[in-house]
Amino acid sequence: MNAAPADQIRLLDVQDLDVRLQQLAHKRKSLPEHAEIESLTKDLTQLRDLLVAAQTEESDCAREQIKAEQDVDQVRQRAGRDQQRLDSGAVTSPKDLENLQREIASLAKRQGNLEDVVLEVMERRESAQERVAELTERVSSVQTKIDDATARRDAACESLDGEIASATKEREVIAGSVPADLLKLYEKLREQQGGVGAAKLYQRTCQGCRQELSITDINEIRAAAPDTVVRCENCRRILVRTSESGL
Numbered sequence: 001m002n003a004a005p006a007d008q009i010r011l012l013d014v015q016d017l018d019v020r021l022q023q024l025a026h027k028r029k030s031l032p033e034h035a036e037i038e039s040l041t042k043d044l045t046q047l048r049d050l051l052v053a054a055q056t057e058e059s060d061c062a063r064e065q066i067k068a069e070q071d072v073d074q075v076r077q078r079a080g081r082d083q084q085r086l087d088s089g090a091v092t093s094p095k096d097l098e099n100l101q102r103e104i105a106s107l108a109k110r111q112g113n114l115e116d117v118v119l120e121v122m123e124r125r126e127s128a129q130e131r132v133a134e135l136t137e138r139v140s141s142v143q144t145k146i147d148d149a150t151a152r153r154d155a156a157c158e159s160l161d162g163e164i165a166s167a168t169k170e171r172e173v174i175a176g177s178v179p180a181d182l183l184k185l186y187e188k189l190r191e192q193q194g195g196v197g198a199a200k201l202y203q204r205t206c207q208g209c210r211q212e213l214s215i216t217d218i219n220e221i222r223a224a225a226p227d228t229v230v231r232c233e234n235c236r237r238i239l240v241r242t243s244e245s246g247l
Contacts, residue, residue: 001229003182008198008229008240010178011186015198017171021164022195028160033153037146044142051135058132061125068121072114079107182229182238189237198238201245209235222247 003011082104091097175183190197199208204218211234213221221230221241232239241247 001181001185002225002227003179003229005226005241007178007182008238009242010174011182011198011238012200012240013174014171014178014183014186015190015196017167017174018190018195020167021171024160024164024167028157028164031153031156033149033156036149037153040142040146040149044139044146047135047139047142051132051139054128054131054135058125058128061121061128065118065121065125068114068118072111072118075107075111075114079104079111082107185229186238193235193237196237198240199232199235201239201241201247203244204246206232206234206237206239208232208237208239211235218247221245 082100085091086097086100086104091100178186186197188197193208196208199206201207201213201221205212209232211232213233217233221239224230226241230239230241231237
């Protein structure tokens with residue numbers, strides 16, 4: 001394949017821009033904010049699960065407290081009615097009076113036990129409420145950190161996207177001036193050789209594979225016409241000659 005030396009030089013410019021675009025894409029993908037957001041999001045998910053559990057516990061305690069207070073109220077009302085009967089003098093039979101007094105005493109004990117249950121439930125509910133408040137604050141704090149990291153990531157991505165767009169446009173312009181057959185070969189080699197399809201020959205060394213060429217290879221390149229597209233014998237990349245090639 002033949003191509004004007006100037007076209008081959010422009011191919012190096014395309015290669016430089018392709019390397020630049022790879023670096024920018026890698027930098028965008030490797031922004032520290034990505035890992036930070038991922039880690040914080042995991043923390044947030046765990047905290048939200050704990051918050052839901054705490055809210056559920058608080059809600060269960062609230063229902064349990066209402067039920068326990070209703071039980072106390074029912075016993076209190078029944079005891080009140082029995083006390084009224086006792087105080088009214090309507091019950092005159094000694095046996096009935098004894099039974100009524102025994103029931104009032106039993107209800108008083110029952111009321112005391114139920115009131116203890118209410119207190120125990122209230123303590124558990126208060127603890128759950130404190131847990132809900134604590135977890136709500138922690139969720140808010142982590143969410144704030146995620147929002148901050150997201151803003152930093154978006155700003156960094158926007159800046160990098162601008163650089164990528166600029167480099168892509170410049171590449172399109174330069175690549176458009178390179179002969180189609182030469183560009184096609186370059187693209188094929190770039191895909192095969194890890195993103196580098198053309199390299200400069202510098203001081204008799206291929207800058208693609210960093211291998212110094214043999215005397216035989218150097219002599220062959222020296223003898224080749226300026227418009228001949230030469231290849232590195234080691235890595236098979238397009239080898240572009242310049243004034244620094246050491247020929």
